[in-house]
Amino acid sequence: MRRTTWLILVLTLPSAAAAEKPASQPASQPAAKRDNQSCLECHVDGVDAKYRVDPKRFSTPPHTEENGVSCVGCHTKAATVADVSDHGKLGPASCSGCHEADLAMKRSVHSARRHRGNGRAKLPTCADCHGSGHAIQPVASSPAAPKEQPKTCGRCHGGASHENYLRSVHGERLLSGRGGGPSCSSCHGSHAIVAADIRQNPSFKQKITRTCGDCHKPELKVYAESSHGVALLERGSASSASCVDCHKSHEILPPKDPGSAVHATKVVEDCAGCHADARLIKREHLPADVVRSYQLSYHGRAGGVGSTRIAVCSSCHDHHAIFPSSDPRSSVHPKNLQTACGKCHPGAGPNFVAGKIHVVDERQANYWSWFAKNAYLWLIVLVIGGMALHNLLDFVRKQIMRARRQASEPYVIRMNRQERVMHVLLLTSFLTLVYTGFALIFPHAWWTLPLSWISDSEGFRGQLHRAAGVMLTLIMVQHIWFLLLTRRGREQRRELLPRLRDVRDLWHNLLFYLGRRPTRPRFGRFSYMEKAEYWALVWGTVVMVATGFVLWFEVESAKLMPRWLWEVFQTVHRYEAILAALAILVWHFYYVFVNPDEAPMALTWLTGKMPLEDLALQHPEELAQLKEEERVSGHSRVGAPA
Numbered sequence: 001m002r003r004t005t006w007l008i009l010v011l012t013l014p015s016a017a018a019a020e021k022p023a024s025q026p027a028s029q030p031a032a033k034r035d036n037q038s039c040l041e042c043h044v045d046g047v048d049a050k051y052r053v054d055p056k057r058f059s060t061p062p063h064t065e066e067n068g069v070s071c072v073g074c075h076t077k078a079a080t081v082a083d084v085s086d087h088g089k090l091g092p093a094s095c096s097g098c099h100e101a102d103l104a105m106k107r108s109v110h111s112a113r114r115h116r117g118n119g120r121a122k123l124p125t126c127a128d129c130h131g132s133g134h135a136i137q138p139v140a141s142s143p144a145a146p147k148e149q150p151k152t153c154g155r156c157h158g159g160a161s162h163e164n165y166l167r168s169v170h171g172e173r174l175l176s177g178r179g180g181g182p183s184c185s186s187c188h189g190s191h192a193i194v195a196a197d198i199r200q201n202p203s204f205k206q207k208i209t210r211t212c213g214d215c216h217k218p219e220l221k222v223y224a225e226s227s228h229g230v231a232l233l234e235r236g237s238a239s240s241a242s243c244v245d246c247h248k249s250h251e252i253l254p255p256k257d258p259g260s261a262v263h264a265t266k267v268v269e270d271c272a273g274c275h276a277d278a279r280l281i282k283r284e285h286l287p288a289d290v291v292r293s294y295q296l297s298y299h300g301r302a303g304g305v306g307s308t309r310i311a312v313c314s315s316c317h318d319h320h321a322i323f324p325s326s327d328p329r330s331s332v333h334p335k336n337l338q339t340a341c342g343k344c345h346p347g348a349g350p351n352f353v354a355g356k357i358h359v360v361d362e363r364q365a366n367y368w369s370w371f372a373k374n375a376y377l378w379l380i381v382l383v384i385g386g387m388a389l390h391n392l393l394d395f396v397r398k399q400i401m402r403a404r405r406q407a408s409e410p411y412v413i414r415m416n417r418q419e420r421v422m423h424v425l426l427l428t429s430f431l432t433l434v435y436t437g438f439a440l441i442f443p444h445a446w447w448t449l450p451l452s453w454i455s456d457s458e459g460f461r462g463q464l465h466r467a468a469g470v471m472l473t474l475i476m477v478q479h480i481w482f483l484l485l486t487r488r489g490r491e492q493r494r495e496l497l498p499r500l501r502d503v504r505d506l507w508h509n510l511l512f513y514l515g516r517r518p519t520r521p522r523f524g525r526f527s528y529m530e531k532a533e534y535w536a537l538v539w540g541t542v543v544m545v546a547t548g549f550v551l552w553f554e555v556e557s558a559k560l561m562p563r564w565l566w567e568v569f570q571t572v573h574r575y576e577a578i579l580a581a582l583a584i585l586v587w588h589f590y591y592v593f594v595n596p597d598e599a600p601m602a603l604t605w606l607t608g609k610m611p612l613e614d615l616a617l618q619h620p621e622e623l624a625q626l627k628e629e630e631r632v633s634g635h636s637r638v639g640a641p642a
Contacts, residue, residue, distance in 0.1 A: 038084060039071040057134045073097060095126050102126065104191035124156065144190075146183035147174060153184045164251035180215075187211055196249070198238045205242040206233055212243040222320040231284075239280055246270060262319075267312040268294065268303060293358035304443035305451070307458025316340055316357075332357070345555050351566075352558035359567060369567045376575035380582065387586045391594075393513035398596035411609040411639050412626065416488070420608055426475050432468035433544075434581045436461050441574070469548050476541050495525040498535070502528035524621040533588060540580040547573035612638060 036058060043053045063069040072079035074093035081087045096102035105111065110124050129144040129152055131137045139145060143152040150171060154162045165171045174181030187208065188196070195201045196208070209232065213220025223229040223243075231240035246262055253260035261270060268291070274280055276291040294300045294313075302310040316332055323330035331340045337353040345352065359366060415423065439448040439461055451461055482489040505521040505528050512520050521527075526534070550557045550569045557566055592602050597617065604610050615623050630636045 036065050036071050039078070042085060053134055060135075060137075062138055063134075063136045069098075092125075099126075101191040108189075108191060108193040109195050110193060128152070128155075144185075146185070147177075149183040149185060150175070161250045164248075168250060168252045169254060170252055182215065202238065205238055205240075205244070206236070208244055209233065209242045219320055226320060226322045227324060228322055237284070239274070239284060241274060245274075262314070264308040264312050264315075265303070265306055267314050268300070271313045287358075289360060290358050293360045296360060297358075298440070301440045301443055302458035302462075305439070305448065305458060305461070306456050309457065309459055311344060315344075347555050349555070349559055351561070351563055352555055353563075354558075355563035355567070366564055366567055368564060369571045372568055372571045373575065376572075376579065380575070380579055383579065384582050384586055387583065390510075391586065391590045393510070395590075395594065395596065397513045397515075401596075409611045409613040411611050412615055412637055413608050413639070414604050414610040414615075415608040417608070420605060422475060422478065422482075423605055425471065429468045429471040429475065430580075430584070433465060433472065434577070436465035436468065437577050438581070440465075466552060469545070469552075472541060473545050476545060492525075496531055496534055498531055502531060520617075522621045523619050524625075525619065527619070529587075529591070533583075536580075536583060540576060540583075543572065543576045544580070547576070609639070 040053065040055055043051060044055060045052065058064055061067065063074075074095070074097070075090045076094055076097065077090045078084055078087050094102070105126070127136075130139070130142050136142075142148070150162070150166060166175070170181050172181070173179075174183055194204065194207075196204055198204050209220070209223070209229075213223075224233055228241045231237040232242055248261045251259070251261065253263075255262050255264075257263060258265065260266070272291045275286060280286065281288050295304070299310045299312070303312060318331045321329065321331070323333075325332045325334075327333060328335065330336065334353075337357075338348055338350070341348040341353055355366075359369070435447075436451075439445075439451055442448065454460060483493045484490070505523065508517060508521040509528075511517040547569045550566065551573055554566070557569075592598060592605070593600060595602075597614065612623065626637055630638075
């Protein structure tokens with residue numbers, strides 16, 4: 001009896017002690033067991049569906065009870081209650097007890113405190129990347145696996161950047177299974193993800209450059225010693241070009257891909273982003289006008305039409321090993337220029353690389369080139385301005401007199417078949433030269449589109465221009481033969497020689513235009529206007545052929561003349577072309593198309609015929625000579641009207 005009484009007291013003592021415990025002290029010592037099985041007794045089917053758990057998930061690593069991971073290890077609040085069967089809301093599970101990465105997440109751009117008040121509805125949690133709910137998986141088989149990261153991160157970071165990455169060399173290599181392709185975490189990190197913005201993260205460019213170097217070690221080594229690398233990695237200048245400035249962040253493609261940021265057609269524009277920025281040039285003490293001077297050069301103009309065969313910034317300055325020109329390691333150091341230029345211009349000698357590379361027509365850069373340019377600018381203004389004023393007077397006067405002309409009359413042969421053929425060839429070569437030459441000066445003009453339709457290569461335009469130049473040269477040779485070795489040519493040569501009478505005819509004609517003389521001058525076979533145009537054509541042809549061959553055979557010419565003289569030839573060729581094109585447009589085309597005596601177009605250059613009425617009006621002295629020849633010889637060169 002006494003033993004039974006003592007057993008009852010021992011069994012009931014804990015309950016009595018608990019009942020006598022003051023109400024102010026909570027039951028902090030749990031009375032129930034805390035293994036997974038005790039939780040699953042309710043969470044298998046005894047609670048609402050959203051709180052139910054599949055027991056099989058706890059048999060798959062890494063979160064198994066055998067590995068020391070229990071329910072209360074994650075749901076830590078459940079370990080502090082007395083009765084696990086009535087614990088109430090526990091809140092989200094915590095990973096920080098085992099994983100320091102949880103703390104890193106709280107400091108990253110994915111942290112809720114960093115986005116407080118900006119309207120973001122949802123930020124990623126551990127489960128979004130490592131598996132939802134209780135199905136936490138090893139990294140290799142989870143949504144956080146490198147090959148799965150584009151899809152996982154793309155759920156929030158979709159759009160252009162995501163699409164660009166999938167098409168890039170990194171994305172293609174990663175998803176193809178060949179290995180080696182960086183995933184999102186390779187560049188951005190896994191948990192402590194910082195803003196890819198130098199305003200929010202000043203050290204971003206240095207960090208991403210070294211991150212790229214983890215895979216591209218040879219390139220990083222060369223870059224780190226270059227001007228860009230020293231400025232960024234040693235001096236901490238965020239203005240200096242980094243990997244992502246040139247290659248971009250996600251849209252990284254092979255250099256030969258037209259869509260690549262470092263494709264030959266885009267390199268100049270990319271470099272100009274810094275080297276044409278006036279504020280950056282002043283702040284970093286960079287050379288000015290390097291972009292503008294390049295764009296004005298042959299390489300720059302040819303590159304403007306999309307040619308990939310010409311030199312761009314990286315062709316001369318290298319890709320990563322960029323040094324000042326004074327550094328012997330630089331590819332544009334004076335001792336290395338022949339080698340650098342020789343890659344495209346075999347045989348380039350000292351004269352070829354002499355002088356400045358980035359040249360503009362300014363006095364301090366090349367005085368004689370500057371002088372030639374300004375001389376031609378004044379010549380163009382005076383000559384073309386004088387021509388335009390002369391033609392305006394001519395047009396007004398002839399409109400008044402046009403009504404007095406007759407519709408038809410007998411004709412004479414003004415141009416024979418050979419002359420008409422040579423005129424057509426001259427017209428064709430001249431227009432081709434003007435079109436292809438000005439297409440280099442104005443590569444983005446709308447009228448250059450046909451060239452790009454035919455070929456996107458600068459080589460085609462250049463070959464067409466040179467072919468037209470050869471045709472013009474052959475026409476010049478044929479015309480010399482015509483003037484010296486044919487009877488008709490010798491006659492025309494004598495008639496084309498300038499005479500004092502031409503000056504008197506010019507003065508007489510100006511007075512006629514102004515209404516101070518009742519009649520025109522009595523012109524012979526050629527008027528002063530035709531003589532001036534002819535000799536201007538002769539001069540222009542000689543200048544253009546001579547300078548054109550010097551520019552064509554650049555390497556050979558550089559061996560025979562100093563570089564500054566070659567640049568003068570280049571300037572003369574350009575501005576003589578402008579002068580010639582404007583002269584033909586303002587002077588010759590006026591007399592063929594606009595001149596009221598001939599409008600809307602003179603047909604002589606097609607038919608060779610000139611009506612006697614027009615001959616009497618424009619060349620009365622020549623008509624008088626024809627009649628005298630007919631009286632003396634009895635043979636008439638006048639044709640009957642149709």
